[in-house]
Amino acid sequence: MNNLLTLPVMIPLGFSLLALLWPRRATPVGILALLATLLASAWLTWRVSGNGPMLLALGGWEPGLGIALYADALSSTLLLMSSVVALAAGIYSTGYFRAPGDRARFWPLWLLMMTALHALFLSGDLFNLYVTLELLGLSAVALAALGGKRKAVEAALRYLILGLLGSLLFLAGVTLTYAGYGTLDLMKLRDLLAPEPVAWIALALMISGLLLKTALFPLHFWLPPAHANAPAPVSAVLSALVVKAAFYLLLRFWLEIFEDVVTAFAAWLLGILGAMAVLWGSWRALRAVRLKLLAAYSTVAQLGYLFLFFPLLAALPAGAARDTALGALILMALTHAFAKSALFLATGVIQQKAGHDRIEDLGGAARALPVTVFTLALAGVALIGLPPSGAFLAKWQLFSAAIATGQWLWVPVIATGSLLAAAYVFRILGYAFAPAEGVTYRIADGREELPALILAILATLLLGFGSVQLWEFVTPGALAAGEAP
Amino acid sequence: MSFNSWLPLLIVMSSLVPGLVIFLLREESHALRTLLNLFGAIIKLLLVGLLIWGVYHAEVIETRWTLAPGLDLVLHADALSVLFVTLSTLLWLLTTIYAIGYLENAPHRSRFFGFFSLCVTATVGLALAGNLFTFVIFYEMLTLATYPLVAHKGSPEALRGARIYLAYTLSGGILLLIGTIWLRNIAGPLDFAQGGILGSIEGLDPVVLGIIFLLLITGLGVKAALFPLHGWLPQAMVAPAPVSALLHAVAVVKAGAFGIVRVVYDVYGIEFAASLGLLTPLAVAAGFTIVYGSLRALSQDHLKKRLAWSTVSQVSYIALGAAILGPLATIGGVVHLVHQGLMKITLFFAAGNYAETLGIHKVSEMNGVGRRMPGTTLAFTIGALGMIGLPPVAGFISKWYLGLGAVEAGIAAWILPVLIASSLLNAAYFLPILYRAWFLRADDSLALAGHRERTVTPPALLWPPLITASLALAAGLFAAAPYSPLEWAQLIAEREYRQ
Numbered sequence: 001m002n003n004l005l006t007l008p009v010m011i012p013l014g015f016s017l018l019a020l021l022w023p024r025r026a027t028p029v030g031i032l033a034l035l036a037t038l039l040a041s042a043w044l045t046w047r048v049s050g051n052g053p054m055l056l057a058l059g060g061w062e063p064g065l066g067i068a069l070y071a072d073a074l075s076s077t078l079l080l081m082s083s084v085v086a087l088a089a090g091i092y093s094t095g096y097f098r099a100p101g102d103r104a105r106f107w108p109l110w111l112l113m114m115t116a117l118h119a120l121f122l123s124g125d126l127f128n129l130y131v132t133l134e135l136l137g138l139s140a141v142a143l144a145a146l147g148g149k150r151k152a153v154e155a156a157l158r159y160l161i162l163g164l165l166g167s168l169l170f171l172a173g174v175t176l177t178y179a180g181y182g183t184l185d186l187m188k189l190r191d192l193l194a195p196e197p198v199a200w201i202a203l204a205l206m207i208s209g210l211l212l213k214t215a216l217f218p219l220h221f222w223l224p225p226a227h228a229n230a231p232a233p234v235s236a237v238l239s240a241l242v243v244k245a246a247f248y249l250l251l252r253f254w255l256e257i258f259e260d261v262v263t264a265f266a267a268w269l270l271g272i273l274g275a276m277a278v279l280w281g282s283w284r285a286l287r288a289v290r291l292k293l294l295a296a297y298s299t300v301a302q303l304g305y306l307f308l309f310f311p312l313l314a315a316l317p318a319g320a321a322r323d324t325a326l327g328a329l330i331l332m333a334l335t336h337a338f339a340k341s342a343l344f345l346a347t348g349v350i351q352q353k354a355g356h357d358r359i360e361d362l363g364g365a366a367r368a369l370p371v372t373v374f375t376l377a378l379a380g381v382a383l384i385g386l387p388p389s390g391a392f393l394a395k396w397q398l399f400s401a402a403i404a405t406g407q408w409l410w411v412p413v414i415a416t417g418s419l420l421a422a423a424y425v426f427r428i429l430g431y432a433f434a435p436a437e438g439v440t441y442r443i444a445d446g447r448e449e450l451p452a453l454i455l456a457i458l459a460t461l462l463l464g465f466g467s468v469q470l471w472e473f474v475t476p477g478a479l480a481a482g483e484a485p
Numbered sequence: 486m487s488f489n490s491w492l493p494l495l496i497v498m499s500s501l502v503p504g505l506v507i508f509l510l511r512e513e514s515h516a517l518r519t520l521l522n523l524f525g526a527i528i529k530l531l532l533v534g535l536l537i538w539g540v541y542h543a544e545v546i547e548t549r550w551t552l553a554p555g556l557d558l559v560l561h562a563d564a565l566s567v568l569f570v571t572l573s574t575l576l577w578l579l580t581t582i583y584a585i586g587y588l589e590n591a592p593h594r595s596r597f598f599g600f601f602s603l604c605v606t607a608t609v610g611l612a613l614a615g616n617l618f619t620f621v622i623f624y625e626m627l628t629l630a631t632y633p634l635v636a637h638k639g640s641p642e643a644l645r646g647a648r649i650y651l652a653y654t655l656s657g658g659i660l661l662l663i664g665t666i667w668l669r670n671i672a673g674p675l676d677f678a679q680g681g682i683l684g685s686i687e688g689l690d691p692v693v694l695g696i697i698f699l700l701l702i703t704g705l706g707v708k709a710a711l712f713p714l715h716g717w718l719p720q721a722m723v724a725p726a727p728v729s730a731l732l733h734a735v736a737v738v739k740a741g742a743f744g745i746v747r748v749v750y751d752v753y754g755i756e757f758a759a760s761l762g763l764l765t766p767l768a769v770a771a772g773f774t775i776v777y778g779s780l781r782a783l784s785q786d787h788l789k790k791r792l793a794w795s796t797v798s799q800v801s802y803i804a805l806g807a808a809i810l811g812p813l814a815t816i817g818g819v820v821h822l823v824h825q826g827l828m829k830i831t832l833f834f835a836a837g838n839y840a841e842t843l844g845i846h847k848v849s850e851m852n853g854v855g856r857r858m859p860g861t862t863l864a865f866t867i868g869a870l871g872m873i874g875l876p877p878v879a880g881f882i883s884k885w886y887l888g889l890g891a892v893e894a895g896i897a898a899w900i901l902p903v904l905i906a907s908s909l910l911n912a913a914y915f916l917p918i919l920y921r922a923w924f925l926r927a928d929d930s931l932a933l934a935g936h937r938e939r940t941v942t943p944p945a946l947l948w949p950p951l952i953t954a955s956l957a958l959a960a961g962l963f964a965a966a967p968y969s970p971l972e973w974a975q976l977i978a979e980r981e982y983r984q
Contacts, residue, residue, distance in 0.1 A: 324554045366596075374508075386629060387622040393553045399666045415659045422655050426632070430648065435639045465558075468551045 002056040004047065005069040007040035008079055008118040016111035023104035027094055030107035034087040037114060041083040045076040049473050055124065068124035068185065073474045074330065075121045078248055081334050082121070082241045084458070085341045086114050088451035092345050093233040095448040096352065106146060113139035113237070120245050126174045126184040129249060133170060137163035137213070140242050144230040155225040162212060162222045166246075169209030176202040190257050199261045206253060213246035216270070216307060217277035220300045224284075227296035232348025235292060236341035239299040244333055247306060251329075254310065267314035274307025275413040282420035286427065291347045291357040294424060295340065298383055301417060302336045308398060308410050315405040327471040328397030331463060334470070335390035338459035339382035345452035346375040352448075359428055363436020371449045373432045378456035380425030382463075385418050390463025492536060493560035493613045494548040496570065497606055499529040500577070504602025510595050519585055522598055526578040529609075533567075533574045537968075540567045547615060558622065559676065561615030564977045565751070565819070568970065569612035569743050572823050573735045575956075576830055577605045579949040580735075583834055584727035586945025587841060591725075597637055601731075603630035608736045612743065617665045617675035617752060620744060624661065624708075627740055628654040634728045635721050646720040653707050653717040654737075661704025661744075664697045668752075677747060679980045681754015691761050694753075698763045701748050708741030709804060710797045712774040718797055719781075722789045726837025729789060733796045734830035742803040742822065749807040750815070750981050759810045768808035768896070772903040774801040779910035786847050788836050791914060792829070795872060798907060799825045806887055809900070812978040814890025820974035821883035824871070827957040828880055831868035834950035835861045842942055848918055853927030861942055862922050864950035869915035871957050874908045879960035882971055884908065 015033030019026040048054060053072035071079070090110065097103050116136035123129045141163060145156035178184055180198035193199050215223040223243070227235045254262055281301030288294035309329040316322040349372045350365060351357040366373045382389035395414060402410040463470075503525035510518050539546050539562065546562040562570075584601065588594055607630050610623035628651070636647035669675055671693065672686050683689060707714045718738070722729055732738065749758055749767075758764055778798025785791040802825065806818015838861040839845040839854060855862040871878030884904055891900035964971040 320554070327554070381629065386625050388626070392622075392625075393556065396556065396662075396666060397553070399663060400670055403667050403670050411663060415663065418659060419655060422651070426648070426651055430636070430644055433633070433636060433639060434644065465550070465552065468553055471554050 002054050004040070004044055005054055005056040005071055005122060006058070008037055008044060008083070009069075009115055009122060011037045011040060012111040012114035012118065016108045016115060019104075019107040019111060024100070026104045026107040030090060030111060031087075031094070033111055034083070034090045034114070037118070038080075038083040038087050041076070041079045041118075044071060045080045048073060048076045067128055069122045070124035070186070071122055074248075074252070077330065077334070077470070077474060078244070079118060079121050081337050082114070082117050082244075085240050085337055085455065086110075086237060088455050089233040089236045089341060089345060091447055092236075092348070092451040093231075095445060096231065096233055096348060102146070106143070109139050109142050109146075113143060113242075117241060117245055121248065124186055126177060126186065126189070130167065130171050130174050133213070133246070133249070134167045136242060136245060137167060140234075140238060143234040144226055144238065146234065147229065147231050149229070151225075152229040152231075155222075155229045158222050159226040166209040166212035169205050169212070171209075173202045173204075173206030173209065176205065186252075186257055190259075193258060193261055195261050199258065203253065203258045203261055207250060210246045210250045210253075214243050214250060214303060215300060216273050216303060217280055217300065218273070220277065220281070220303075223300060224293055224296040227299065227344075228290065228292040232292075232344055232351065235295070235348075236344035239296065239344060240337040240341040243299065243303060244337060247303065247333070255313070255326075262314075264311070264314050267310040270307045271311035271407075271410070274304040274310070275410065277301060277304025277307065278413055278417040279304075279420070282417050282424065286420055286424040288424075289358060289360070291350065291359055291362075291428065292344070294359065294428070295343045295347060298343070298421070298424065299336075299340055301421070302332075302340065302383065305332055305395075305398070305414070305417070308414070309401075311407060312398070312401040312405055312410075315407065316401060321401070321404060324397055324471070325401045327474055328394040328401075330474050331390050331467050331470060332394035332398075335382050335394065335459050335463050338455045338463070339379040339389070339391070342375055342379040342452045342455035342459060343383070345455065346372045346379065346449075349448050349452065359431055361436075362428065362431040363434040365432040367435075369449070371453055373429070375449070375452045375456045376432065377425075377429055378453075378460050380421075380429065382456070382459040384421040384425055386422075388464035389460040390467050391459075392464065393467060489539060489544055489546045490548055492532065492539070492546050492548075493562055496529060496532045496536065496574075496613065497560065497610050499532060500525050500602045500609065501606040504599050504606060507595055507602060508599040512592070512595055515594075518595065518598060522581045522585065522602070523578075525602065526574070526581050529574045530578060533571055536562050537567055537571065540564060549615075555674065556618050557616065557674070559615030559619050560610070560613040561677070562613060563677070563679065564973065564980060565746065566612045566614075568819065568823060568973050568977065569739070570609055572826050573605060573608045573612060573739075576731070576735050576826060576953070579952060580727050580731050580830070582945055583730070583837070583949040584725075586943050587725065587727050587837060589943075593637070596633065597725075600630050600633045601727075604634060604731065604736050606630070608740060611740055615676055617677075617748075618669070620747065621658075621662055621665050624740060624744065625658050627708075627737060628658060631728075631732065631737055635724045635732075637725055637728065638723065640723075643723045646717075646723040649720045650717045653714065657704045657707025657714065659704075660700050664700030664704060667693075667700070668697050675752060677751035679751060680982075681750065681757050682752060684754045684757035694761060695763060698748070698753065698758070698761075701752075702745060702767060705741045705744035705748065706770070706804075708737050709745060709800055710738055710741070710774075710778075711770055711801060711804060712777050712797075715774070715778070715797045719790055719793045722793045726789075726833060726840065729793075730830045730833035730837065733793070733833060734826040738796055738800050739822065739826060742800050745804050746807045746819065746822070755807075755810055755815070755981060764808045764810060768805060768900070771801040771805040771808055772900065774798065775805065775903055775907045776910070779907050779914070782914045783910060785914075786849055788839065788846060788848050788851070788918075789833070791848060792832050792836060795832075795911070795914070796829060798911075799829065799872065802883060802887060805900070805903075806883075806890065809887070809890045809894045809896065811890050811893040812982050813886050813893050815978040815981060816971070816974045817883050817886030817888075817890050819977055820886065820970050821880075823970040823974075824879035824883050824957065824960060827953050827960060828868045828871040828878070831864050831950045831953040831957060832872070834946075834953065835865035835868070838942055838946050838950065841946065848921070851918060851921045852925040853922070855923040857927070858942055860947050860951060864954035865922070866919055867954040867958055868950075869919060871961070873911040873915055877958065877961040879957045879964075879970075882961055882964050 019029045056069040058067040120132035141160040285297035385391040385395040503521040548560040550558045607627035614620035710718045782794035802821045871880035874880045874884040891897045
């Protein structure tokens, strides 16, 4: 039964080859692959929620020698998230890429990226993580360069170099760990690691590599040009999923593998950088001229919120309060993934219909593209963190944890970040609702507008009203031991 | 699941669902949109009838839904929420009728009525909120739903007003949020309870409670337009008349005042709040706002602006009632929640009629309008007299009880002068309007077409102000009758002080 674990990886890989060999039918092959991957991920998540974590040693080799796949609540949740976003963005791409040549180039890479992403979520040892991280980076760069415009290629090249630098740092950390402890298996490392120089240096190297890839301030500089110049469906996935993959590794290393090695000071450092990211990213988003650049800077800010959780998790004693904060962290990441991909897809619709995405010339958009503007508004609600979005509940817990641990510093940061987010979201809406002719009437078809709308609804209504299951799932015991309702 | 655990949800849904459907309608489907609007409003009214019956018979009516560990979305009906729900539902029905007439041929009607319904949904939701968490959710949703209404005209002026509105309310919302979370952290789930919940919890630091009180009241005071947080309200009057009517009478301003009442009575508990010394600063702020708003109203020539400043002043009566310890003041404050709503909506309806049928926006243009629009002017007169506090209009009852409450609490020395000054100022800015309207002849130089003849006001515009004016009159005349707002306020006061 545990062979199920291979499906979310093997399906996109197999179909990727098929799309490569059969370019004329690349689109149906791709959509079919994404649907099948979604089903497999959903099934896997359902199994994990019923029976607990699953482990599979491929080919019967013992972990440490062969490839080990491992799925728990966190990884299966992210797997499901990435399958949903990839499917929505994939459906949107059929309207975005009209030329058969573009489609034939897009689909194999897209599915390859899904393969890398899912393999990363499911990998149980450090070397495989390095391989998947590298594969993910390369396929993402190739996708970002798909537009073929000079700016996109330049940004992609920079993205490539920094991505490689990040991977190299990570690899150095992996090598050092192997030299020090003689194993790469995460489960074993967890027991072996002790707070000593080898572990510290290895952790520092891996974390710096991952921070570069997850674009934490001040290492964020490569992100806005790369995300803002890529084709819209690619930007959506870069912002929603690819940076999250690096963050996922960081979180896992921090909380599980290197749990005994990390220090409170390091957690504070991450928190401070996160706070700077929130403020700086939101501010730059507010000043952005183009919608896509705004969305990209907003990603920098939203990633910052995720890092604010580190000093809080370090200060909270194990128990219900810490579990709740951890659930909030994951909810924040999920909400951002759905909301940001919705924002990028909606931006893509506007860019294609209007021929530009300059914010000040959005006048008339509300009349010409009401569904898309509604999507922008819904996604905006989630990015600000207003009810009924999942981010509201997550921010509530973030505030709550900051107050409970006495880390008051974060309270004004979150408040200011939220107000700045409100300012940049309503700046878009203000222009979009203004009666002008910047965006004139065009017929948009459903496959372009609906995927974004569905993602935005997931971010707001589903995660807002239905996330208690998520909490129960990712933090077992949180509710049983929690406060009385 | 019994019907009682669905009823509050159904009441919220009865405007949410039509609102969402209306967004999808095409601009031309006028009849269907009207049908949906009225259908939702009438269903809501019927459901509220059931709610009143249930609360009167002390049934437990509650919808509960867990959103996150320890955070429940609770919709709960008690006497206070019923008062506010009834007011909003009734006035929503009338305002909808009015808005259908008002926006006869205006563009973007689907968008307008969609957000209009969302606005009422949020108001009803926060009226029924059973804990502070739920209240905050609907409080923020109200901000989001009203922003497009204020910006509706799309003119630079409207967009500017809407931006200011948003800046104020979102900042206030964050303070309210922080205060609520902090209080939640130290005092557990904040389910509203008559008599308050904090008084019975041991070991709370009074200083922290004071800071939290300040955060909460500041957050709520933005919407309630408490000085110095009132800056957005006169700017937001650029909205279309039905929106202003709803904003000033039921939705936004009232939401803030209602929140203050909730926090003082059902979270802190009035006796506990008084023992912490939190009421006097609130009373001073409210008293100052009452006089200041009236003073500013005096100098406005623009009719809607004058009414807006009058709202700043009048809504603070509710906060004042909440800030005076004693059941009589409670009655005065709570009943003013209803009375001010009825009177102010009448005034805004009438102002909209003047603007719509005669093109009159300024007080100085109002000479002789009484003869030309007698029905509207009659309604306006009743509303204005009520604001001044003349018997038998409802406003008198509120002031009477507030005054008695001040005497009972022993702070009559400065409250009574405030009330008297406010009445005099109200008279000073309303009576000249009435004098112009009824006794002066229309100004020839204005050269409006047919400016002396009687003008026919469409029934959809005429009847809502007449009905609300009669309700304001009836609430004063039959204040002692069963189910009157006063009797209901007495019921609330009785339950708040029973412990």
